Amino acid sequence: MGFLKKIFSKSSRPAPQQGGIFFTELETTLGFTPLNIAHYKRAFTHRSSNKTDDKGNPLNYERLEFLGDAMLGSVIAAHLFNEVPAGDEGYLTKMRSKIVSREHLNELGRDLNLIKWVESKVSAQHFGENIHGNLFEALIGAIYLDRGFEYCEKFIHQKVVEPYVDIAKLEGKVISYKSLVIEWCQKQKKSFNYEVYEDNGKEGQKHFAIKLTIDGRIVARARATSKKKAEEKASQRAFFAFQEKINKK
CATH class of the missing domain: 1.10.1520.10 (Ribonuclease III domain)
Incomplete structure (x- = not known):
């Protein structure tokens, strides 16, 4: 003490x-x-x-x-x-x-x-x-x-x-779109996957490209300087694409 x-x-x-x-x-x-x-x-x-x-x-x-x-x-x-x-x-x-x-x-x-x-x-x-x-x-x-x-x-x-x-x-503030999307998929018993794919970007700084699939269908893609940021960006795009359905969860 x-x-x-x-x-x-x-x-x-x-x-x-x-x-x-x-x-x-x-x-x-x-x-x-x-x-x-x-x-x-x-x-x-x-x-x-x-x-x-x-x-x-x-x-x-x-x-x-x-x-x-x-x-x-x-x-x-x-x-x-x-x-x-x-x-x-x-x-x-x-x-x-x-x-x-x-x-x-x-x-x-x-x-x-x-x-x-x-x-x-x-x-x-x-x-x-x-x-x-x-x-x-x-x-x-x-x-x-x-x-x-x-x-x-x-x-x-x-x-x-x-x-x-x-x-x-x-x-009403969203902290993590990825968490929202995952929670919705789990409740709806939908399969989901975040996958890194080949990135042909020309920037000097390394970027990560992510595609999000739900039930085997690609619903969003995103690029960012880290895998975590790319996943969050893809999740945000998916959220707005499915916003009405997700908000009814």
Whole structure:
């Protein structure tokens, strides 16, 4: 317990000299004055920087990302618990998943332009799309270490809950078209298959081509930079093709 208390206790260090561009911009984004700027610098350090502490432990945003994910999930869970008293466990879990979906977190990270602060030895064009959401979670983790849960909760409410969490709209939001299509096929006892086929695209970046068949008939094709994205895109096309039938499930 002593170790955890030491790790998660609120920093008592004084604020750094105000004047650095990072500190000034960060303060504006946070809406409060950070006390220990080191937490935030770590939140934007990419693993390619190969930084370590005096014990050889890696210094990058990945551990803060893990912490921020937990903080975000707990704050959103508490909000939904209070706002939807009639919601059962399954409903609350599904709604939380919609709010903290990777797509939504990436959107939040892009809106705050967090990538401008990343310290890395690789070009930004080589970052995956998920870096935006990863940085957002890491920032939340840094806030928690720097100012404690109260500031962390307030930041999440200001940046996530107040501008984006509309219960009625979220109820109709689709997280995964693939899940919807698979669920419909299973209930209707239809066979389905996602198959990679030959892709003759001329792009320099590798693409995956997927065809979705239902009951042996090709119903949609799609291409994307990953197999998962291609499957989701094909599922979305199939969903709109069968939307009326799927919505009657």
